[in-house]
Amino acid sequence: MNGVRGHARVWIASRWDSFGLPALISILLVTFSLLSSTFASGFNLLSNLAFSSLVGIGAIGMVFCIMSGDFDISVGSMSALAGVLGASLVGRIGGVGAVLVTVATATVCGFVNGVFVTKLKIPAFITTLGMQYVYRAIAYIYTSNTPVYIKDPFWLFLGSGTVLGIPFPIIITVVCFAAAVYVLRKTSFGRYVVAVGTNKTAAMLSGINVDFIKNMVFVLVGFFVGIATVVTASYLGSVNPGMTGQGYEFQVITVVVLGGTALTGGNGNMLGAFFASLFLTYLQNGLGLKQVNSYWQFVATGLVLIFAVGINRVKSALLGQREA
Amino acid sequence: MKKILSILLVLAVMAGAAFAGGAGEGAKKEVTIGFSLWTMKYTFFQAVEKGVRDACKELGYKYIMIDQNEDATKMVNDLNSLVGQKVTGIVITPVDPGAIGPAVKKARDAKIPVVCADIGKTGPVNALMISNNKKGGEMAMEYMDKLFKEKGIASKKVGVGRVQPQYTYASQRGDGFVAKAKEMGYTVVSDLVTQPPTAEGGYDTMQQMLSANPDIAGVFFASGREAVGASNAIKAAGKNTLVVGYNGDPEEIQAMKDGIMAGDIAQQPYYIGYQSVMLLKEIFAGKTYEDAVVPVDVALLTPSNVDEFQKKVDALMKK
Amino acid sequence: MDGGVERLRTIQLTKTFPGVVAVDKVDFDVRPGEIHALVGENGAGKSTLIKILGGVYPPDGGQVVMDGREVVFSSTHESLASGISVIYQEFNLVPDLSVAENIFIGREPKTFGGTLVDFRKLNARAAEILATLEMPLDVKSYVSDISVAERQMVEIAKALSHDSRLIIMDEPTATLTEKEVRKIFEIVKNLRARGVAIIYISHRLEEAFELADRISVMRDGRKVDTRAIASTSKNDVIEMMVGKVVKEYFAEAGAREAPRQPLLEVRGYSVADAVEDISFTLHRGEILAFAGVLGSGVHGLLQSLFGVIPKKAGEVSFEGTPVHIDRPADAIRLGIGYVTEDRKNAGLLPAMSVLHNLTVIIIRALSFLRGLFIRDAAEMKSFAAIRARLDIKLAGPTQRIIFLSGGNQQKVLIGRTLLTDCKALILLEPTRGIDIGAKAEIHRILRELADKGLSIILTSSELPELVNLPDRCIVLYKGRKAAEFTRATMDSEKLVAAQIGHTGGARA
């Protein structure tokens, strides 16, 4: 391939990676602001920013996972299980402890998924499909199907509190994404994830322990789902074994893919996931405020996704890769 | 660097938008009702929505509806958004009543009264208009008992098909039914959750109940469309088991007209929606409601009174 | 010869790729009922030629004449349609379909008004074809379950089912056992008897001489000559294949002082379906080449030494101490580097930049706290060092690896191993798919590295590389040591002879 032309392509593609979605969001924001003053109110923008973090945080782990060439659709049930377990323990071990338990539980679930995938070589999709039933069922049985309420002030603050008028979830999100971006660019682990995702064999020949990396990636999925669960639980003031995390897996995957992470692995875009969560949130919010019939909202969201993935196709075509 | 730039870009636009939009805020004088609804997918909720809308029209209130799309987190965000829009009052039909607490508190802190239209509540709501689910279940049992006696059905076996477990509020219907059944000396031989939570699910579940107890005398379904499916199953199996449903939606009314469904407990979704706004009106006028529960009666529909009921409903919905 | 006789004839056929003329004005012909052997070193242009005939590449110049009519192929189908079947080394079979289905894929006999496949007829026809060729093969068995030789047969049967009049076979026997080879031979002769024209490409001269009626030799994209087997000898052919190999480094050879202390000692080493009982010693600062055509087991041996595939038996000692290498990580830890022959699938990290492709192997060492914080400065430093040392041409460290030229990509892969400052370096096909200029450069680099004390094991299927580069060259044939050459005794003709199993004394 001709280096110069290649380079021009990268130029375009890489600009799309970092500025494509932000541009779309800006357009979206401006349009809706012109259409509705309530949309443009600082409050509305902020509270939706906070709302977007519920999916955004969960998406972080999934970006790692999909970058490494795998997949986890058990995150919804995982979230329910971790949530009820943590919330139920507040009385005994206090808010901080309970929060830690929540995160730990989800992390362990992630680890279990990872073991099935790496050790038994069962495709991630199938494994997590099965575990999805298991985690949810355990959550039901453990609580005998009663919602668990979050009364603990510390925990409540995490999802509903504000610092200098900024909703705390936003701060958590910023920290998480910053950390994730850091891990991806500045740690050897981050490099290994990309390497494994883009070419397993080459990674193995470079002395990388592929199975270990893959397993760690699933642990990360669990970890961030755990954090997301903590925030969500406190945002809702309760955890419901049946409701919490319903459809969460597909929300998360949508955001990750919309963010420009290819399901073929290797090519990931961490901040893209963040912007995608913003984009979808503001899209829904705007349509809602304009009193658009919610049936049309389904159609709109679906079309946007197809469109966005289409664009990523073009991008990866420019970069000379293929999507599976 | 590019990343930072991209973030700055978005932030800048946001700030700009916020600044521009800032002016728009608070400017509105007229009374505005914000309504957050579970979903527009089912007839019941469409009726509630109609009720709220009509009431607002009647009182000349501005009306904003947001669909939760059956997502608890979206519900909370919508509530926050309504608070942000400084609406005068909020009506909510929550998909997850356990999850509205913090949001309701925010609303009340902002001096915005909140009325729950059915389902349930947490947090400092002013009032909850709610169908008497428990009573509905009991009525169903009593009605069955009456029919058994008339038809001279000896079997003391009854069953209940519940809605999905996560909708705890609706399980009271089943609870009410079960309690009453015990009280009246019946045995609840099967107590199942209808899966999937739609008519065809009712069909499957009914078949299972019939296999387990061929002589089951009557079954109460905590949701109407599932009762319709169940009635079809009974008809197909050539049994005479009595089915009583819950809701009073058109499909149930039709099933009763066809004579395959014995009875139905009709809720008054339109009334619930309508009255919720009326409650808010009183609150605006200075009347205090704190954490009040306004039970809304449920009506027993039988083949004899179903027609007039339908006329009433149609009249309301066409208004 | 008059044009009527030939089944296929190429006139001044030419194909150029950036930097190389792969096929250069080739006049070639094959007749009905003839087996025409096509031989030549790798890169001589054989595979490009057959790819043109197979409709994979359009030629840049010249014509192809099939049965007296000029033909132009824009796709593999068109070539197939006009009666040419090419059987490539990597088969085009569908593992999850049966033998019969593979033979007739896309052309299954139908019943019920063309709705269903008539399996009775399908299997019968397949069996028929296999029978006429005396192929002992169950038409119902899945291709995923049959041996390589049997797959070879399926491909041949598939070709026949298209009633192709010309079948081109690319190294059909390379990975087969002696017994299987016999079987394939019978089949090929059988084909000839039925008047099919066959172009038979092989590295094993004795095969060519046993089978073929005529033999054509290619070198550097040109056809050297075509001769009747009867009127030529293996030695002539070898001479034609080798031509004049320029011996640049030999002058310098004298200056190089003789054996240094051993670094890697291998004793009685065996790898399943690769090599049996191989022993050798690699010295410090030595370039040791392993020569061997496909099926000689060289690749298996070297992969196993790096821990990619398990060994069956044998001891390895490194710097005097016995070692166990079960995973590449072990080898890297010891200080052994490895550069794959399959750059695309096993070497490059396509989604990553040149910088990251280079440093991935030592990124942990380049960071504080066991990989928790990558020191950019250190990373750039080692990058700059390698870039300067191998003089890699690129727009910048963040450029995607996939946009580099083959030569520079190869340098990056070599650089990657150098970063581990390994003591021994294993290179498979170090210059495959690289243009002439870059080749020489990589040779120079390897020589310098060796002079600085790095020990290199390499294998190549390109003669000049084997002749010029190494201090020693061990030739494997069918998994066993066939010959060994030092600089002193190095003789390109003997080398080729040994590779292709022709041990009869080539003229010294």
Add this chain to the structure above:
Amino acid sequence: MIRFLKLYEKFGIVIFIALGSIFLVSVTPNFLKLDTILNILAQAAHGAIVGFGMTMALTSGGFDLSVESIMALSSVFMAILIPVIGIPMAILVSVLIGSLVGVLNGLIIAKLKVNPLITTLSTATIIKGVALLVAGGRMIVIMQKRFMAIGTGKLLGIPVPIYLMALFFGLFYLVVYRSSFGRHVAAVGSNESAARISGLNVDLVKIGVYVLVAFTGAVASVIRTSQALIGMPSMSPGFVLVVLTITILGGTSLAGGRGNLWGTLLAAIFVSMIYYGLNLINVQVFYQMLAVGLVLMLALFIEGLRVRYLQAAKAKGIKV
């Protein structure tokens, strides 16, 4: 051992069914009754039929999450059209409309080369919206009671859905294993490039696959709609996961190449049996979930071991 494993690959699920039956027979007298058995089979029908389609999708190396929405869409159209053009035509048209969604999926996947998961995830959302729009969000009651016969009627004492299941099993058996199309689907899923070079029109094959999946969805919708006698814009939520579970439990691999229709059929019956049986004995829904999940994981576990064993055998040079 190897022959057993080969058999297990095809019929392993039988073992689960046997164990399940033994358990249920021992706990309730109502299980071992003709009616119960027939109902279990009848309730397996829609899962099995869509399962056949999904098997095809997985065989081609693809995937379809949009069946649920497709069912809803054709359900709505059926309810709207029956009074207008009569039952047979209405069924025909609505099945056709459902299948058209398959064309859409196929085109996006084959031509735009968008990943099947994302494609069908998106179309699922879109079609859900469309179904709701068409129905105006309402449940549409079907007045023509004769329509019930399809989902609830009996022929010679056997529920119609069972006939349909059998019919479609036969049909798909022919398509998958006996028709050239079916073999080409396997080829595409097994080695796409080889399939291309062998002159197959890969894109067309893929489109065909997604049309077939959509078709099965629409047919299942006919059964379910007739049982409900209501056109539902929000039909059988969560059904697609059940279908995936069935297909995978049946032993069809995500890798593509080999579909296992027998497995799918048996798995559908097994899953139906679990839910039916556990409801017979009033087991709480949560434990039913747990049961399905654990069975699936167990099956996968065994499968994992099986594959490893076979690979080991291959490595040892044993012909498998």
